[in-house]
Amino acid sequence: MHPFTQEKRRKINLGGATSVASQTDILHSAKARRSEREEIRRRHESAICIQSHWRSFQKYRAVRQQLSRVFQEDVLGLNGMRALVLVGSDDLLLAQWSEAVVRAGDGWSLHYVNGPDSSHWIVLVRQLSILLLHSVANSPRATASFNHLRVLDSLLSPTSSARSLGERSEDLCTNITLYVTRRGLYPLLAKALNDIPAEDKNLPSIPLLVPLLTYPLRTFNPSHPESFLDAYTLLIQHVFSLPLLPNRLPLASLTHLSANLPLSAASVLSPSIPQLATALGVEAKVHIIANLAAFVPPRYPSLPPASLAALLHLMANIMGTLPTGALEPPSSTSNGKHVAISESDSDSDSEELTRASISASTRVPIPRLDERTLKRLQTLPTTAHISSLIRATQSDTSTRVALCSFFFALCTVWPSRADTVLSTVVVSTGGGLVRELYRGYVRSSPLGGDDSFATLLDAAHASSWPPLLFLTDLYTHSLLTMGDDEFFSGFSEPTRANAPRNPLTLDEITSLSRKFLNIAFTLFWREEQIGTQDAQVPGLSIKWDGVRRKLTRFLQAVHTRDSRRPFTPSGHWLVNERIDIDSFVEVAVGEEEQFVPPVPGPSRRVSKRSLAFLSPRLGVLNNIPFAIPFEARVNIFRSFVVNDKRNFRPDIRSFEEFRSRTHATVRRGHVAEDGFDKLADANLKRPIGITFIDQFGEEEMGIDGGGVFKEFLTDLSKEVFDSDRGLWLVNKKNELYPNHGSYATEAHSLNWYRFIGRILGKALYEGILVDVAFAGFFLAKWLGKQSFLDDLASLDPDLYQGLIFLKHYPGNPEDLSLNFTIADEEFGVARTIDLKPNGSNIPVTRDNKLEYILRVSHYRLTKQIKQQSDAFFEGLSDMIDPKWLRMFNQQELQVLLGGVNTPIDLDDLRRNTNYGGLYGPEEPTILAFWKVVEGFDAEQRRALLRFVTSVGRPPLLGFSGLVPKFCIRDAGGDENRLPTSSTCVNLLKLPRYQSERVLRRKLLQAVFSGAGFDLS
Structure with missing residues (x-):
């Protein structure tokens, strides 16, 4: 600041910062001025636009007022009609016009139809009809709608138009109907109906509104097929998709609609079925199904085959596009108990299938449906409805494919009712539909050839899938209640008259199973190319994964029968030629x-x-x-x-492994008890060292190199599987299964089952054969499989025969006084158990007898031993991964556990025998031994093998897989001494007999007397 003034000096920045700031300010200022000018221009344009709109509105209002005056001056004249059309949707003017037309009667229209201005009148009346429809759709309960509908009725009704339009009525009615149909007749009528609550069904306008739905179908049929198809399609798409359609109509209107619905001409719908199945949302499709279920079933007997087939295809296609569970009541999870017969206690695959179904359905929102709609839907899977469908189609084979498509779609979209549907079909057709499907459609189908990859994906074969898949479900379901005597009755065995027979011969089953095996293997083997999780079967909404599951269940069921009693040729099930x-x-x-x-x-x-x-x-x-x-x-x-x-077991030195092993000391005669105490919680995947205590309380000498544990396992098996201990029972074939008594379900007993499962798992883990045989239905539990009627014969032959008698009882099952209960007796006290809720009050009838058979079989084979089986398998799974066991069936699993029940191959045994002491392959006593054994019969050879190895069956892959190898050791020259054995190391101690006769006598004496076991 200058010392003599208050003026500020201008500060000058020599670095140039001031010039930079000034340039920035200049840019911002220019930008602000541009924005201001743009805003002024925008406001100016907006003002001009508003002024223009206002002037237009004023002009429009003036024109409307002028047109209204013209209309008022000539309400029923052509000028008035032109003015009304130009005014457009004016409810007051429309109400005035329709009221005037109704008052004038038929003479008004006849005057113009027969006059020189006929063509002008037609153009105007068509446009006015559309205005009337829009007015009705927007205000269906308005008073004016009544007159609107009367005018429309006089123009569109073939009957009324004859009075109001005179001689030209047919052509004029068709002309007007075609015009309004193409410009929204059905959507507008549907909107009107939808806006009227079901509680107001007595509204006066409804009886006039409903006939308009059917007038186009009467007008176009059969003279205008394309227009008829369009009208029919629009009716289904817009009107039948309304919720509670029958409940919205008074009885007279409902009767009129039902009587005038051209169901007999439904065959024309075939080209429109794909469009109808895909054009609507989930809720609309569900309502179409529900409304068709109300109108169509009463007409089944009178419908032409082609029309019935078209309606079935229509419902099948619509259901095929719905998410799983879309037709289920919200609380229907409890109803799924019927499905649980075949899926409970099954492997995790069934649980995953349920979860997948729920997951798939939640991806597409499932609508909450009215109780009345649900009630109507529930008629579809009923026995009465299914039986009526079967009766309606039995005289014409052309409807069978449509019928199968319908049943297949119903089972797919409503899985909890699939058993009911399939059981009813099996009972109603007696196997005839199975036979017809196979011989008429599946046998000649290109699907299932050896090289079927391209064929499976070919859309040209889409029509082959529904009968094939429904046959799969139907026959698989029939096998659940088909005994072996019935299954094998169709092939080479004489049967008594009227005896139940398999609907397919064994040759046909052989051919069918190979066809299905080819498809299933391709779907597994080509997983990446096909994409089974996402890709769908051509022409169907089901994914390839669902097809694969269905075929797998069929193949497993048939293979089980073939394993139990072979009927297919050698190599039938193998795919060796397709893989290395x-x-x-x-x-x-x-x-x-x-x-x-x-x-x-x-x-x-x-x-x-x-x-x-x-x-x-x-x-x-x-x-x-x-x-x-x-x-x-x-x-x-x-x-x-x-x-x-x-x-x-990491790579460690044998000494360290020996030190880390689990050691257990067990007493002779108390092997099971001590083994349970010492090993119940041990890690059995580690080596186990066993020390025996003899009857004098002294430890037996020797180091367990594996042979002592084998001996322990052998002795343990003899004790724990003794049926006198209360844990196990035996059937007539001496095959074991868990005791179903209450004692076996106690916590201590379940711990024993768990321990036994772990011990047997250890035997499988170490490759030690165990001389024990289990019942097939119990082995099925190991594999996560379900047992059904065919397994019941091995458990309770009397009950099995009783159920077979009931299945084929020719009379009324209610005469037998059965209900859904079963009697269970323990310690002389009988109790009655319900097989389903309130079962004691549900009689067994012709319709539900298959369900009763399934539930009885399920209870005896599965439910009674569920806790025991679960505990046993829990222990087994600690040692053996369940997916390892699933590589085998019941018979193969028994072989894996106890060896092959086949004749002993002496050449194989001789090649895999070791010798000790003074013995060698050419030593005279050894040569005599083999000569003697060659003279043994099959039972004597098995007894010798059991004497040496504790198991009388050869190993499943031959004696090269026996661990340790079969061995014969010199036991001295005393010929008075009997041969002895050490089963823990598969060792035969054979004295040096000089005579074949003496050797044979001594060997048989030792083998069959049970003497001669040597612990040394």
Whole structure:
């Protein structure tokens, strides 16, 4: 600041900052001025636009007022009609015009139709008809709508138009009807109906509104087929998609609609079915199904086959596009108990299927439906409805494909009612539909050829899938209640008159199963190319994964019968020609390693369905294992165990492994008790060292190198599987299954089942054969499979015969006074158990007898021993991964556990025998031994093998797989001494007999007397 003034000096920045700031300010200022000018321009344009609109509105209002005056001056004249059309939707003017037309009567229209201005009148009246429809749609309960509808009735009704339009009525009525149909007749009428609550169904306008729905169908049929199809399609799409359509109509209108609905001409709908199935939302489709269920079933008997087929295809296609569960009542989870007969206690695949169904349905919102709609929908899977459909189609084979498509779609969209549908079809057709489907459609189908990959995906074969898939479901379901005597009755065996027979011969089943095996294997093997999780079957909404599951269930059921009593040719189930088995084994073992945890711990549990997506080879092994040779699967199993041992037993020196093993001391005569106390919680995947205490309380000498544990396992099996102990029962074939008594379900008993499962798992893990045989239905539990009527014969032959009698009882089952209960007796006290809620009050009838048979079989074979089986399998799973066991069926699992029940191959045994002491292959006593054994019969050879190894059956892959090898050791020269054995090491101690006769006598004496066991 200058010392003599208050003026500020201008500060000058020599660095140039002032110039920069000034430039920025200049830019901002210019931008602000541009924005201001743009805003002024925008406001100016907006003002001009507003002024223009206002002037237009004023002009429009003036024109409307002028047109209104013209209309008022000539309400029924052409000028008035032109003015009304130009004014457009003016409810007051429309009400005035329709009222005037109604008052004028038929003479008004006849005057113009027969006059020189006929063409002008037609143009105007068509446009006015559209205005009337819009007015009715917007205000269906308004008083004016009544007159609107009367005018429309006089123009569109073939009957009324004859009076109002004179001689030209047919052509004029068709002309007007075609015009309004193409410009929204059905959507507008549907809107009017939808806006009228069901409680107001006595509204006066409804009786006039409903006939308008059918007038186009009467006008166009049959002179205008294309227009008829369009009108029919629009009726279904817009009107039948209304909720509670029958409930919205008074009785007279409902009767009129039902009587005038041209169901007999429904065959014309065939080209529109795909459009109807895809054009609407889920809720609209559900209402179409419900409304068709109200109008169509009473007409089944009188419908032409082609029309009935079209209606069935229509409902099938619509249901096929609905999410699973869309027709289910909200609380219908309890109704799913019927499905639980065949799925409870099953493997995780069934649970995953349920979860997948729920998941799939939640991806598409399922509407909450009115109780009346639900009640109407529930008539579809009823026995009465299904039976009426079967009767209506039995005289014409052309409707069978449509019928199967309908049933298949119903079972798919409503899985909890699938059993009811299938059971009713089985009972109503007596197997005839199965036979007809196979011989008429599936046998000649191109699907299922050896090289079927391209064929499966070909859309040209879309029509072949519904009969094939429904046949799969139907026959698989029929097998649930088909005994072996009935199954094998269709082939080479004489049967008594009227005896139940398999609907297919065994030759047909052989051909069918091979066809299905080809398809199923392709779907597993080509998983990546087909994409079974996402891709759909051509022409259907079902995914390939669903097809694969259906075929797998069929193949497993048929293969079970074939395993029990072979009827297919050798190699029927194998796919050796399509894959390299050696490579398959190698890669399958490698793929399985990805499921092994990186550190010791429980194996990763993977369902059969998930395995199919993660690994095609493991998918095959766990779903259709019979497609791979048994020997290859055994090698895969052993490789799995080796890999598991490598994971749980790191590479350590044998001494360290010996020190880390679990040691247990057990007393002779108390092997089971001491074994349970010492090993119930032990890690059995580690080596187990056993020390026996003799009857004098002294430890027996020797180191357990594996043979002593085998002896322990053998003795343990003799004790724990003794039926006198209360844990196990035996059937007539001396096959074991868990006791179903209350004692067996106590906590202590369940712990024993768990322990026994772990011990048998240890035997499988170490490859030690156990001389014990289990009932097939119990072995099925090991594999996560369900048992049905065919297994009941091995448990309770009398009950089995009783159920077979009921199944084929020619009279009324109610005469037998049965209900859904079963009597259970224990310690002389009988109690009655309901097989379903309130079962004591539900009689067994012709319609539900198959369900009764299923529930009785399920209770006896599964429910009674569920806790015991679960505990046993829990223990078994601690040792053996469940997916390893699923590579085998019941018979193969028994072989894996106890060896092959086949004649002993002496050449194989001789090649795999070791010798000790003074003995060698050419020593005279050894030569005499083999000569003597060659003279033994089959039972004597089995007894010798049991004497030496504790198991009378050869190993499943021959004696090369016996661990340790069969061995014969010198036992001295005393010929008075009997041969002895050490079963723990598969050792026969044979004295040096000089005579074949003496050797034979002494050997048989030792083998059959039970003497001669040597602990040394």
